[in-house]
Amino acid sequence: MIGTAPRPAAQPGPPAAVESAMSGSTRPPPAPWPVDDVLVIGGGIAAYCAAIAAREAGAGVRLVDAAPAHLRGGNARHARNLRIAHATPSRLFPDRYPSDEFLDELCTASGGHGDAALARCLAEGSLDLPDWLAAQGVHFEEPARGTLPWSRKTAFLLGGGTAAINALAARAARLGVAIHQDTEALPLALDGPSPRRVSLRQDGRTLEARARTVCLCCGGYQANPDWLAETWGEAAPDLIVRGTPFASGAPLRALLAQGAASAGEPGACHLVAIDARSPAADGGIVTRVDGMPWGLVVDRNARRFHDEGAEISPRRYSTWGRLVARCPGQRAFLILDAEGRTRTTPSIYPAIEAETIADLAAALGLDPAVLTATVADYNRAVQQAGAGAEHTLGLAPPKSRFAQPLAAPPFAAYPMAPGITGTSHGLRVDPQARVLRTDGRTCPDLFAAGAIMAPAILGTGYLAGTGLTIGAVFGRIAGTQAARHARTGH
Ligand SMILES: Cc1cc2nc3c(=O)[nH]c(=O)nc-3n(C[C@H](O)[C@H](O)[C@H](O)COP(=O)(O)OP(=O)(O)OC[C@H]3O[C@@H](n4cnc5c(N)ncnc54)[C@H](O)[C@@H]3O)c2cc1C
Numbered sequence: 001m002i003g004t005a006p007r008p009a010a011q012p013g014p015p016a017a018v019e020s021a022m023s024g025s026t027r028p029p030p031a032p033w034p035v036d037d038v039l040v041i042g043g044g045i046a047a048y049c050a051a052i053a054a055r056e057a058g059a060g061v062r063l064v065d066a067a068p069a070h071l072r073g074g075n076a077r078h079a080r081n082l083r084i085a086h087a088t089p090s091r092l093f094p095d096r097y098p099s100d101e102f103l104d105e106l107c108t109a110s111g112g113h114g115d116a117a118l119a120r121c122l123a124e125g126s127l128d129l130p131d132w133l134a135a136q137g138v139h140f141e142e143p144a145r146g147t148l149p150w151s152r153k154t155a156f157l158l159g160g161g162t163a164a165i166n167a168l169a170a171r172a173a174r175l176g177v178a179i180h181q182d183t184e185a186l187p188l189a190l191d192g193p194s195p196r197r198v199s200l201r202q203d204g205r206t207l208e209a210r211a212r213t214v215c216l217c218c219g220g221y222q223a224n225p226d227w228l229a230e231t232w233g234e235a236a237p238d239l240i241v242r243g244t245p246f247a248s249g250a251p252l253r254a255l256l257a258q259g260a261a262s263a264g265e266p267g268a269c270h271l272v273a274i275d276a277r278s279p280a281a282d283g284g285i286v287t288r289v290d291g292m293p294w295g296l297v298v299d300r301n302a303r304r305f306h307d308e309g310a311e312i313s314p315r316r317y318s319t320w321g322r323l324v325a326r327c328p329g330q331r332a333f334l335i336l337d338a339e340g341r342t343r344t345t346p347s348i349y350p351a352i353e354a355e356t357i358a359d360l361a362a363a364l365g366l367d368p369a370v371l372t373a374t375v376a377d378y379n380r381a382v383q384q385a386g387a388g389a390e391h392t393l394g395l396a397p398p399k400s401r402f403a404q405p406l407a408a409p410p411f412a413a414y415p416m417a418p419g420i421t422g423t424s425h426g427l428r429v430d431p432q433a434r435v436l437r438t439d440g441r442t443c444p445d446l447f448a449a450g451a452i453m454a455p456a457i458l459g460t461g462y463l464a465g466t467g468l469t470i471g472a473v474f475g476r477i478a479g480t481q482a483a484r485h486a487r488t489g490h
Contacts, residue, residue, distance in 0.1 A: 035195045035210045036062045036178075037486035038479065041185040041251060042217030043067055044074025044244070045161075045468055046450025048168035049475025050215040050482070052136060055175040057483035062209060063177055064200055066184035066218075066246040071282075073165035074219055075243035075422065075451070076468060078284035080161065081154040083465030084126045092130055092140055095152045099123035102153075105463055113459030115263075121431050122457055122466070125473035130155055133472065137167035154465040161468070183207075184246075185218065187254030190435075190443060213482035216435070216448040217475060220423035221249025222269060223281060228423075231267020238330035240274060242419040245281035252426060252452055260443075261428035261436040264455025270462045271321030274419030275349045276331055288317060289414050291344030293402040295336035296378055297416075299327040302361060302370035304378070309391070309401030314464060325418035332416045333364055335375070338408040351412035360411045379405040422451050422467070424460040429453045433478035444490065447482050449474035 038054040040047050043065025051063045065072055084092075085099035102123040106114055130140060139158035143150040150156060157164045173179060186199040186206070195210040221227045223245045229236035241247070256262055278287040292308045297320075299305055305327065311319045324332045336344060341351065354360035361371035381395035382403045392399045427435055427448045434442040450471035457470060 033062070033209055034060075035212065036060050037211065038062070038213050038215060038482045039064070039196070039198060039209050039211035040177075040215045040217055040479070041198070042074065042215075042219065042450070043072045043179075043181070044217065044219060044450060044471060045076040045079075045165065045168070046219075046452075046471035046475040046478075047074075047215070047217035048165065048172055049472045050217055050447075050449055050479035051172045051177045051179075052168065052175060053476040053479030054215070054483040055172070055177055055479075057480050057487075059479075059483035059486050061172075061177045061479075062180070062211065063172065064180045064183040064185055064209065066248075067181060067244065069181040071244065071246070072169060072181060073162060074246070076161040076165050076471070078161060078243050078282075079157070079468050080285070081156045081465050082126070082129065082468040082472065083154050083463065084129060084469065085123050086127065091142060092155050093152060094143055097153045099127065102126065106457060106466070109461040109463040109466075110457065110459035111461055113461075114457045115428070117431050118429070118457045121477065122470060122473050125477065126469050129469065129472055132476065133164070133168075136171045138164045139167070185251055187250050188214070190255050190258040190260055190437070190446070194445060196445060212486040213445045213447065215433075215475075215478045215482050216251055216255075216427070216446065216452055217450050217471075217478070218251055219244070219247045219249075219451040220269075220426060221247060221252060222420045222423050223247040224249050227253065228267060228269075228420075235325065235330050238417065239269075239271070239325065239420040240276075240278050240283065240417050241281040242272065242274065242278075242283055242285075242287070242421050243281070247422070247451075249423070255427065255435065255446075259438050261438045261440075263426055263428045263453065264424040264458075264460050266425050268424035268455075268460040270318060270421040270424065271325050271418045272317045272421060273320035273324045273332070273416045275347060276415035276417035277349050278417070278419065283419065286348040287419065289320075289334055289347060289416050290317070291336065291340070292316070292320060292334060294340035294343040294404075295334050296375065296399075296406060297323075298333050298335060298366070298371065298374055300329050300331050300333075300366065302366040302374055304374060304397060305332075307397050307400050309399045309403060312401075318462065320416070321418050324416050330418055333366065334414045334416060335360070335371075335406065336412045337406045338410060338412075339404065340406070341412050347414060349414070351414060353410045353412050355409045355411070357406075357411055360413055364413055364415065375406050378403075379407065421462075422454075424455045424458065424462075426452045426455045428456045429474075431477075432481045433474050434481065445482075445485055447478035449478040
């Protein structure tokens with residue numbers, strides 16, 4: 001049991017109890033780890049917030065992350081801002097953003113499928129989050145002081161998510177959290193005697209951790225094409241992972257199979273249209289493709305399939321991600337002329353350019369005759385609508401806004417693929433972040449925070465800036481409650 005005064009967890013070192021029979025290693029087995037109060041599985045924002053909160057509550061804490069040290073931080077490395085409720089203007093925010101407004105927006109985003117009690121925990125838990133994170137060493141950008149955009153509703157991290165993760169990891173280490181990178185938690189039991197035994201894979205060996213409580217902060221399964229293929233079929237490998245390649249979902253899958261209650265829907269995910277030349281993982285936000293209203297979008301048959309003028313809100317990224325995912329071969333192409341390019345946010349990848357539409361088609365591997373006809377049909381439909389109309393007439397699908405002829409060379413194109421941000425299928429938890437079972441009972445020593453339980457709040461929807469906030473707010477709750485359970489046994 002944990003004492004009242006904080007005491008350091010066992011330091012990372014050659015751990016572990018069980019030498020893998022598979023490894024064939026001749027090294028002597030290292031000394032077993034002591035029983036920890038809290039084992040945190042994961043190494044993103046949820047994991048670090050859980051570890052720090054548990055440690056601040058006096059628990060001995062061990063954190064295991066599948067990623068190597070240089071890739072620690074999960075998807076938070078790519079993130080920029082958190083959604084924060086606030087009652088009055090402050091150094092970080094102009095105006096006010098009441099928690100009830102946050103709640104209403106969560107309800108809209110989830111289509112009413114989110115857990116109302118968890119949504120309230122999130123909105124109210126966000127109120128003091130900037131102060132808590134600042135106390136851990138995280139810095140925020142003040143409105144209109146830096147290069148990032150700002151809003152009444154979200155706080156931007158100074159130096160981005162990587163700087164925030166570095167600060168949290170340093171703080172956790174200073175507090176005495178034992179941190180193990182390159183250490184993957186294997187599927188674990190939903191129930192079991194206390195202390196729990198969790199098998200880990202590290203350096204080719206299978207080890208065992210023992211802990212009075214476990215915090216599951218290991219994200220979704222967007223980097224597991226085999227699991228995604230159960231819903232997405234042969235399209236699954238074409239979904240490019242925008243963030244961490246370590247989101248395999250192995251613990252999540254095992255727990256769901258044993259009767260943990262699920263939230264969201266199998267295979268549901270947040271998708272964004274990204275450049276098809278992006279790396280297989282960790283491309284981050286710079287690979288997004290924007291500018292569809294200023295051009296045409298065609299599939300690999302060189303035919304249009306959606307109104308490019310329909311969506312200009314921030315939702316446009318996910319709208320186009322879903323649309324591209326439904327295209328043949330999960331590929332589409334944004335076609336611009338010289339005029340359209342001046343209105344489009346520059347991409348990290350160079351545009352593919354040509355003097356004629358036919359040459360552009362050839363460079364993209366599209367049928368030149370079909371693409372030429374597609375553009376000609378579109379240009380005719382713009383002219384038929386009349387000067388200044390900025391929409392098409394007699395074209396299917398129409399372009400309802402910002403329609404200008406594609407006429408000024410050089411022409412340019414961006415190949416697009418669906419980029420997967422995260423999955424929307426996870427665990428249900430109660431307001432203390434305890435994992436729920438399908439029979440309604442809670443698992444008293446098993447807690448979950450972050451993307452692994454976000455679908456319990458968001459359903460299959462998304463609201464900008466909530467990914468980090470869910471990780472931080474529920475990480476704090478999970479860590480605090482896990483420490484309490486380790487101390488009191490209930
Ligand atoms: C490109 C991009 C931009 C984003 N921008 C924003 C933004 O601006 N604002 C926002 O709010 N959200 C944003 N998000 C979403 C946000 O980053 C995530 O919702 C949030 O970081 C999830 O945190 P997490 O700790 O729950 O999980 P993750 O960040 O997914 O971390 C999971 C961790 O678990 C580890 N892990 C996985 N399996 C195991 C295992 N079996 N054993 C041990 N460790 C394991 C991984 O290595 C990783 O460290 C963005 C996401 C992406 C991809």
